Amino acid sequence: MADHRSAHSVIVARGLCHAYGRGSTRRQVLQSIEFTVASGEIVLLTGPSGCGKTxxxxxxxxxxxxxQGELEVLGVPLQSADRERRRRVRRRIGMIFQGHNLLRCLTAEQNVQMGADLLPGLAYRQRRAIARQWLQAVGLGEHLRQFPHDLSGGQKQRVAIARALAARPRLLLADEPTAALDGRTGREVVELLRQLAREQGCGVLMVTHDPRILDVADRLVTMEDGRLLAGTLRQSER
Ligand SMILES: Nc1ncnc2c1ncn2[C@@H]1O[C@H](COP(=O)(O)OP(=O)(O)OP(=O)(O)O)[C@@H](O)[C@H]1O
Ligand SMILES: [Mg+2]
Incomplete structure (x- = not known):
């Protein structure tokens, strides 16, 4: 595929705009976004509620x-991409959204195995082994058989992270992954994300309102009213 074109960028947005509604209810939510994330880079996105982060x-x-505008993700142009192309790109992205999105009828292990199921050419046992490995990596090796309702908020969030990483994504997107967690657990979860992402060399884009985790980022980006503000900060410049 077209992966080599932006070998060093996992996300490239140029003049990206988005609006909801039509006619008189049409509302422009993203205004000409210019934005790149390099592979292996950890970028935090902050900004007031409703500014367009999600x-x-x-x-x-x-x-x-x-x-409107251009958006290339993992080397694939998404403007005018059909469903099939979007689906192919989605398979290579780990997504951690609020509310965990765990399947309630599946155990922690089965939920994480859903991530590993996206890897081609693996037998059931191999996929299960990967699921166990990741649950151990996030400190849940003792909770394989538990269902989501028997896990705490922080544990569920870890299962969601393990599931995202089990698919070996090249890009990780996380929307307020620490919102439901207390300070210490939130910190642990983000440290873990950073460590695991570094080991796998994937880019991370994380929305957060949590000032306690800002220092894990290589770069901070602020959004206001659908625009990205200039003056992003690199860790080394602070
Ligand atoms: N599906 C939708 N249809 C119509 N309007 C929407 C839709 N989703 C979001 N919006 C509106 O678009 C704007 C941006 O929403 P978005 O969810 O991207 O904000 P956000 O920055 O993620 O906010 P928060 O920090 O509260 O999660 C908001 O005004 C919201 O009401
Ligand atoms: Mg949001």
């Missing part, structure tokens, strides 16, 4: 179609 994340996650 909208941007769902566009990058190929969960919505691009209306």
């Amino acid at each position: 909208t941007l994340l769902t566009l990058i996650g190929a969960l919505r179609s691009v209306q």
Whole structure:
């Protein structure tokens, strides 16, 4: 595929715009976004409620179609991409959204195995082994057989992270992954994300309101009224 074209960028957005509604209820939510994330880079996105962060994340996650502007994710142009192309890109992205999205009727292990099921050419036992490995990596090796309702908020969030990483994504998108967690657990979860992402060399884009985790980022980006503000900060410059 077209992966080599932007070998060093996992996300490239140029003049990306998005609006909800039509006619008199039409509302422009993203205004000409210019934005790149390099592979292996950890970028935090902050900004007031309603400014468009989740909208941007769902566009990058190929969960919505691009209306205007250019968006290339993992080397694949998403503008005018059909469902099939969007689906192919989605398979290579790990997504952690609020509310965990775990399947309640599946155990922790089975939920994580759903992530591993996206890897081609593996037998059931291999996929199960991967699921166990990741649950151990997030500190849940003792909770394989538990269902989501028997896990705490932080544990559920870890299962969601393990599931995202079990698919060996090249890009990880997380929407307020620490919102439901207390300070210490939130910190642990983010440290874990960073460590695991570094080991796998994937880019991370994380929306957060949590000031306690800002220092894990290589770069902070602020959004206001659908625009990305200039003056992003690199860790080394602070
Ligand atoms: N499906 C939708 N249809 C219509 N309007 C929407 C839709 N989703 C979001 N919006 C509106 O678009 C704007 C941006 O929403 P978005 O969810 O991207 O904001 P956000 O920055 O993620 O906010 P928060 O920090 O509260 O999660 C908001 O005004 C919201 O009401
Ligand atoms: Mg949001």
